Amino acid sequence: MSRTSAPALVLKWGGIALAMALVFWIATRMSAQGMWLGVSTVAFVGLCILAVYATRRAVPMKYLLPGFLCLLALQIWPIIFTIMVSFTNYGDGHLGTKDEAVKQIVANSVQVVPGSTRYKASVAVKEGTDPATGALSLLLTDPQGKSFVGDANGLTDLTGADVEKSALGKITKAEGYTVLTGKQANARSKDLGQLAVPSKDGSGIKMQGLSAAYEGRATITYDAASDTLTDTKSKLTYKPQDSKYVATDGSGQSFSQGWQENVGTKNYATIFSDSTMRSGFLKMFVWNVVFAAGTVISTFILGMLIALLFNSPNLKGKAVYRTLLILPYAIPVFVTALLWRGMFNQDYGLINTLTGLDVDWLGNGFWAKVAILITNLWLGFPYMFLLCTGALQSIPSDVKEAAKIDGAGSFQTLTRITMPLLMVAVGPLLIASYGFNFNNFTLIYLLTEGGPFEGGSAGMGSTDLLVTYAYRLAFSGAAPNFGLASAVAVVIFALVAIQALPGFRATKSLEEVQ
Template sequence: MTAEGYQLFVGTEEGLEPLAAEGVEVRGNGTIGAAPGYRVLNLLEANQRAQEVQAFAVPVGEEGAAVKPATTSQAFVGQPTISYDEENDVMVTAEGERYVAQDGNFVPEDGQGPVLPAGWTENVGFDNFATIFTDPTFRGGFLKIFLWNLAFPLLSVASTFVLGMLLALLFNDPRLKGKGVYRSLLILPYALPIFVTGLVWAAMFNQQFGLINEVTGLNINWLGDPWAARAALLITNLWLGFPYMFLICTGALQSIPNDVKEAAAVDGAGPVRTLVSVTMPLLLVAVGPLLVASFAFNFNNFTLIYLVTRGGPFDAGNSLVGNTDLLINFAYRLALESGQPNIGLASAVSIVIFMLVGAISYVGFRQSAALEEVN
């Protein structure tokens, strides 16, 4: 096939130049198969150099229009929708809207609307950390979240451990029949994915149609009242977390020698005294580090909060700080869900979270190490 009937051009970074038709072979789909002085890339070569191909543009016409590759054999003529006015340091859209430079972003000149997705890297030093601890509005919300962030894992670990331990003590009694069946049933909440159980519990806490209010005859706005929402999260986490504590306490109790308990009984210790002075210290030696790990996990339990309350309820006029937010949920909202996402500030919050978890875990492991003296 000849090049008759086609307009042939060579594209360079300077623009389009006519290509002589002599010696040019055109395939049936209109693409060039061969041209004197040029080598046509095959599909494999084109894929290997895909980044170079995608970055290549041939300027045509006015106002920055250019030919850009669409596929390995097709291209399109594109024109920028935003241009940069270097003299005035503003971005101008095709509709005439102007965006001025501010804090690493281009924001609307009239102050109305979102920022442009295009920005630049700007060294802010410790300004984001200063914002966390010195800005009155931000500091108040951060402190509120931090206090709940301490209370939530503490209450969660305490409640799940107490319930799991009591059940483990109950099913560790050799006189109880059918323990294997009961134990299998008790670990079901732990076996189910949190993505399922979290949404189910959120539905059950619905004020109008939820199972909780229907069964109890209450009319509590579980997800709309701050304290009720916190209680709902603790109840949900108790359901999800006690099987884990039940498992580790069962294993720890079975590893305690009966000789120790018999010696306590010989010395006149009753069941309660044996539990408090013998069983519990030996149990904590085994489960102490796991309690610390459980605390660290619940300190950043993003999934549960997000599925059940999404951090809410929110106070009027403040859609950034929720009453059930953990710091990790707060950082996520700053980075991705706020009106003006702030990756830098969210990163600073994440670093603070890391330091807090590290410090708390260090103290916890020091305390659990002290329990080794029991042995």
């Protein structure tokens, strides 16, 4: 067995050391967040890397492991996580635990009282997180000069930590935190207004402006024995109901903070049992199938016809024509979609101007669907043209010559020889194209945003695909619902899989022509 050169050994062990350092860094981050399952998973991955790359054995795994890890991280885990979320009420107002919700409700009721402790305050996020979206923390200095950090979970003493302060006592630097600038903190003013740091004996700390904070008394108290919240001002009592605290006087008044919990199959039941959502879901599914199938069929037919035309040996300048034809495919989708959106404008669009029509392409449900199919035909036919061109050029010429000798005409050669061989090559790609267009979020969102919304209910637009509706559930509206959106995503996954299976079987049967 040949010896490994010194540079190769250095590169090998350097790569292993770098991978182990990354594993250790991720594991420490996860452990700080209490994500012990994640720590175990990362540790297992680290052991696999050592077992595979630190020895001369398991040579095939040296090539397979990176792909397997990417498959696990980018495909399998997102699917598992989506399924897990679909069985919860995870969404706006239901992001944390019940204990966190209680603490937040009590802390948010804090009001300044005579003798309240005042703090010099800085706004910060944990180091490595985005200042625009990361969880906020308050870096506090009390009148005695002691330093603290506070967040929604409570107050932590910073004594002994690496902390720098300004001449006025305001913390300007703290180990493990990134201090926000005045502009960044001002941009998060809404989040700051909702942040209250639980302290002691029902007290809480809230910001006052951008550089000061006060410790006041909470007007809402929590009784752990009866699991109730009481508003000391209004004397209302709140009890848990549907993952949030609701007033017991029958008014339906509740706190916006709730908690995440398992709801079983409630999200799936909502999709199929709620009459409004069920009817809208069925319409979306039908349009989804029409859109995906119509796109694949139309783009394939046009692309195939052009490929057959350019496959003629008598046609000159084929290279130039082919280059021009793939330009729509080369231009980014968001550019093309926005251009077509402008051309479909009812008043000033190029299409109505040239044809003399007065069609409300994007304001009418039917014509908006037609506009989407036209746009996707323009975007998709170059791809099919490339596929068919490659497949046609791979068909041996002697097969066609043999058919010609046997007396087959051009049409018979096309239907009996060319098309079957062509379908063997492009069949699986047509199925993949169908799956892609079934979830073609980009085109729908850029061209119509799922609209028009013609008096529809549950936020369902005339051109919404299931995926755009799931996006709207998760990220739009007054109360985003990640749990319901995840359930819709799981249903989409199942529908695509069910529709793909017959296609793969049909493709397999086509292989017999070879």
